[in-house]
Amino acid sequence: MTDMSASFVYVTYIRTTPDKVFEAITRPEIACRYWGHENISDDWQPGSEWRHVRTNPARSVDLVGKVLESDPPRRLVLSWANESQQDDPAQFSRVIFDIDQQDRMVRLTVTHEDLQPGSGMLKGITEGWPLVLSSMKSLLETGQGMDL
Numbered sequence: 001m002t003d004m005s006a007s008f009v010y011v012t013y014i015r016t017t018p019d020k021v022f023e024a025i026t027r028p029e030i031a032c033r034y035w036g037h038e039n040i041s042d043d044w045q046p047g048s049e050w051r052h053v054r055t056n057p058a059r060s061v062d063l064v065g066k067v068l069e070s071d072p073p074r075r076l077v078l079s080w081a082n083e084s085q086q087d088d089p090a091q092f093s094r095v096i097f098d099i100d101q102q103d104r105m106v107r108l109t110v111t112h113e114d115l116q117p118g119s120g121m122l123k124g125i126t127e128g129w130p131l132v133l134s135s136m137k138s139l140l141e142t143g144q145g146m147d148l
Contacts, residue, residue: 002090006122007113010129014106016140018099021106022073024136025097028053034135034145037062044070050078065092074099080112082121093121108133 014021024030028038032055041050044067052063064086065079076097085091096111110129115122131148139145 002116004090004093004114004116006115006117006119007111008115008122008126008129009112010110010133012108012133012137013102014108014137014140015104016106018073018101018106020140021099021108021136022076022097024140025076026072030139034139034148035132036148041067044072044076046070051083068094091121 024034026039026041026044028040031037031039036055038053038055039050040053041048044050046067046069048067050065050067051061054060054062061083063080064083065081067076068079069075069077076099078095079092080095081088081092093112093114096109096113098107098109098111100107100109110133112125112129115125131146135146135148
Protein backbone atom coordinates (compact mmCIF):
# COMPACT_ATOMS: atom_id res chain seq x y z
CA MET A 1 0.00 0.00 0.00
CA THR A 2 1.28 3.43 -0.93
CA ASP A 3 1.82 5.97 1.85
CA MET A 4 -0.50 8.92 1.13
CA SER A 5 -0.01 10.67 4.47
CA ALA A 6 1.46 13.95 3.27
CA SER A 7 -0.57 17.14 3.05
CA PHE A 8 -0.08 20.83 2.40
CA VAL A 9 -2.10 23.68 3.92
CA TYR A 10 -2.01 27.31 2.81
CA VAL A 11 -4.01 30.15 4.38
CA THR A 12 -4.37 33.64 2.98
CA TYR A 13 -6.59 36.64 3.62
CA ILE A 14 -8.11 38.50 0.68
CA ARG A 15 -10.02 41.79 0.67
CA THR A 16 -13.01 40.53 -1.27
CA THR A 17 -16.17 38.48 -0.83
CA PRO A 18 -16.66 34.70 -0.57
CA ASP A 19 -18.65 34.77 -3.83
CA LYS A 20 -15.74 36.34 -5.71
CA VAL A 21 -13.24 33.81 -4.34
CA PHE A 22 -15.50 30.89 -5.29
CA GLU A 23 -15.96 32.38 -8.76
CA ALA A 24 -12.20 32.88 -9.13
CA ILE A 25 -11.72 29.16 -8.59
CA THR A 26 -14.62 27.90 -10.70
CA ARG A 27 -15.04 30.38 -13.56
CA PRO A 28 -12.57 29.67 -16.39
CA GLU A 29 -12.43 33.29 -17.58
CA ILE A 30 -11.29 34.41 -14.12
CA ALA A 31 -8.94 31.51 -13.29
CA CYS A 32 -6.95 32.06 -16.47
CA ARG A 33 -6.19 35.65 -15.38
CA TYR A 34 -4.24 34.57 -12.29
CA TRP A 35 -3.37 30.90 -12.96
CA GLY A 36 -2.73 30.60 -16.69
CA HIS A 37 -5.19 27.69 -16.64
CA GLU A 38 -8.94 27.38 -16.79
CA ASN A 39 -10.79 25.20 -14.30
CA ILE A 40 -13.66 23.66 -16.25
CA SER A 41 -16.68 21.66 -15.09
CA ASP A 42 -20.18 21.34 -16.48
CA ASP A 43 -21.82 22.41 -13.22
CA TRP A 44 -19.41 22.14 -10.24
CA GLN A 45 -21.79 19.73 -8.51
CA PRO A 46 -20.73 16.59 -6.59
CA GLY A 47 -19.92 13.78 -9.02
CA SER A 48 -19.16 16.12 -11.93
CA GLU A 49 -15.79 15.92 -13.62
CA TRP A 50 -13.47 18.92 -13.76
CA ARG A 51 -10.38 19.67 -15.84
CA HIS A 52 -7.46 22.06 -15.43
CA VAL A 53 -6.70 23.30 -18.95
CA ARG A 54 -3.73 25.40 -20.06
CA THR A 55 -4.72 28.62 -21.77
CA ASN A 56 -1.87 28.37 -24.28
CA PRO A 57 -2.81 27.67 -27.89
CA ALA A 58 -2.46 23.89 -27.38
CA ARG A 59 -5.17 23.92 -24.65
CA SER A 60 -3.61 20.85 -23.02
CA VAL A 61 -5.28 19.26 -19.99
CA ASP A 62 -2.86 19.05 -17.05
CA LEU A 63 -5.08 17.92 -14.18
CA VAL A 64 -8.37 16.08 -13.84
CA GLY A 65 -10.70 14.96 -11.12
CA LYS A 66 -14.20 15.03 -9.75
CA VAL A 67 -16.13 17.46 -7.63
CA LEU A 68 -16.50 15.72 -4.25
CA GLU A 69 -18.31 18.51 -2.38
CA SER A 70 -19.70 21.87 -3.45
CA ASP A 71 -21.24 24.40 -1.09
CA PRO A 72 -20.94 27.78 -2.86
CA PRO A 73 -19.47 30.09 -1.80
CA ARG A 74 -18.12 28.40 1.34
CA ARG A 75 -16.48 25.14 0.32
CA LEU A 76 -15.30 23.19 -2.70
CA VAL A 77 -13.62 19.77 -2.52
CA LEU A 78 -12.01 18.19 -5.58
CA SER A 79 -10.18 14.99 -6.38
CA TRP A 80 -6.96 15.85 -8.21
CA ALA A 81 -4.54 13.92 -10.43
CA ASN A 82 -2.21 14.48 -13.33
CA GLU A 83 -4.09 13.81 -16.55
CA SER A 84 -1.49 11.18 -17.49
CA GLN A 85 -2.18 9.24 -14.27
CA GLN A 86 -5.97 9.44 -14.19
CA ASP A 87 -6.40 5.69 -14.73
CA ASP A 88 -4.64 4.91 -11.44
CA PRO A 89 -6.91 5.62 -8.44
CA ALA A 90 -3.85 5.63 -6.16
CA GLN A 91 -2.60 8.79 -7.89
CA PHE A 92 -5.54 10.96 -6.87
CA SER A 93 -5.19 13.45 -4.05
CA ARG A 94 -7.81 15.77 -2.61
CA VAL A 95 -8.01 19.57 -2.55
CA ILE A 96 -10.27 21.42 -0.12
CA PHE A 97 -11.06 25.11 -0.56
CA ASP A 98 -12.57 26.56 2.63
CA ILE A 99 -13.79 30.13 2.15
CA ASP A 100 -14.74 32.02 5.32
CA GLN A 101 -15.93 35.62 5.70
CA GLN A 102 -13.76 37.47 8.26
CA ASP A 103 -15.12 40.98 8.74
CA ARG A 104 -14.36 42.79 5.44
CA MET A 105 -12.12 40.07 4.07
CA VAL A 106 -12.08 36.38 3.25
CA ARG A 107 -9.95 33.74 4.90
CA LEU A 108 -9.11 31.20 2.19
CA THR A 109 -7.68 27.89 3.40
CA VAL A 110 -6.49 25.45 0.77
CA THR A 111 -5.74 21.97 2.06
CA HIS A 112 -4.18 19.50 -0.38
CA GLU A 113 -4.13 16.03 1.16
CA ASP A 114 -3.69 12.35 0.40
CA LEU A 115 -0.28 13.00 -1.13
CA GLN A 116 2.64 10.61 -1.27
CA PRO A 117 5.60 11.88 0.81
CA GLY A 118 8.50 12.87 -1.47
CA SER A 119 6.38 12.66 -4.64
CA GLY A 120 6.61 14.98 -7.61
CA MET A 121 3.02 16.05 -6.96
CA LEU A 122 3.87 17.11 -3.39
CA LYS A 123 6.91 19.05 -4.60
CA GLY A 124 4.88 20.72 -7.36
CA ILE A 125 1.99 21.81 -5.18
CA THR A 126 4.27 22.97 -2.36
CA GLU A 127 5.87 25.38 -4.82
CA GLY A 128 2.74 26.02 -6.87
CA TRP A 129 -0.04 26.78 -4.39
CA PRO A 130 1.68 29.80 -2.78
CA LEU A 131 2.28 31.34 -6.22
CA VAL A 132 -1.21 30.63 -7.53
CA LEU A 133 -2.98 31.86 -4.41
CA SER A 134 -0.82 34.99 -4.20
CA SER A 135 -1.71 35.70 -7.80
CA MET A 136 -5.42 35.16 -7.05
CA LYS A 137 -5.16 37.56 -4.11
CA SER A 138 -3.49 40.17 -6.34
CA LEU A 139 -6.15 39.79 -9.02
CA LEU A 140 -9.07 40.07 -6.60
CA GLU A 141 -7.60 43.04 -4.73
CA THR A 142 -6.02 44.99 -7.58
CA GLY A 143 -7.47 43.60 -10.82
CA GLN A 144 -4.05 42.30 -11.90
CA GLY A 145 -2.80 38.74 -11.40
CA MET A 146 0.90 37.87 -11.43
CA ASP A 147 2.65 36.46 -14.49
CA LEU A 148 3.12 32.78 -13.65
